[in-house]
Amino acid sequence: MNALVVGGAGFIGSHLTERLLADGCSVDVVDDLSFGSLGNLAEARAMGGELKIHTLDAGAEEFHALVALRTPDVIFHLGVLPPGEPAETTAAGGMRSLISVLEAARSLGGVKVVVALSAVSLYGDVASKDLPIKENQPWNPVGVRGVLARSIAELLGAYRQEHSVEFTALAMANVYGTRQRANGGVVGAFAQALTERAAPMMAGDGRQTRDFLYIDDAVDALVRAATRGSGLVVNVGTGVATAVRDVWWLMAGPDGHNPSSTPRSRNDVSRFALSPTRARIHLAWAPWTDLAVGVRAMGRGQG
DSSP states (O other), X not given: OEXXXXXXXXXXHHHHHHHHHHTTOEEEEEOOSSSOXXXXXXXXXXXXXXXXXXXXXXXXXXXXXXXXXXXXXXXXXXXXXXXXXXXXXXXXHHHHHHHHHHHHHHHHOSOEEEEEEEHHHHHOOOOGGGOSBOTTSOOOOOHXXXXXXXXXXXXXXXXXXXXXXXXXEEEEOEEEOTTOOGGGOHHHHHHHHHHHTOOOEEETTSOOEEOEEEHHHXXXXXXXHTTSOTTEEEEESXXXXXXXXXXXXXXXXXXXXXXXXXXXOTTOOSOOOBXXXXXXXXXXXXXXXXXXXXXXXXXXXTO
């Protein structure tokens, strides 16, 4: 399989690149390095597979020429809305790059597009009785990021209907793992606090829950989506809701610093977990990494 990974120098993208290379795929990474780093691709570059790295904005005119030259079977777009960055400032570039990807896929024909979305931004707060969230749950977008996530899903559907561009959109839980930036998720922030031996910042009392998904599990879902789940939005999560404060004590242990509390934002969802049922059916995927195992592996990876 020939794969092109937009945002391949980022947290999730670099892990995906390694997995694709390990599976024997040829991989083109497209990343303008606004939020990614070539350092994230050090292990991928050392693997010796067929890897080409292009320091390029996917929204640039040159991108279409690259796609025509490399003829990928699938384009993974992981850079539409970079986590931890204000959606208000990244939205224009992200949507431009997505339309560029879709237009390139339409022009070439037979190219599938796989996109990762923030599930918590898309679904928002739901009643406890509706947890874990299934795909028939109405979208209740949270803030600008949520509205954009809904627009991305609808845009993918429109290109499929009008231009026969195949897609799978993965609504992902809170992905964590090595290489995650401190502003890219709560586990990344906690990992930095541990490295600095400092008290972490925690919104409110930390009772709000999230569905924490280990990076290897997330990458496995992405790889499977290259050939499965066409035309669908598929939830990718563990189905387990874990309080944010419990994650800190799991990582820090009994001798960890007590967190410092900051006010919760108006868009801070109170409870969240995703049902993996559709992913099991359509992607033949299921999560396998327990949170305790995942954070221990993350600690080893970060030295």
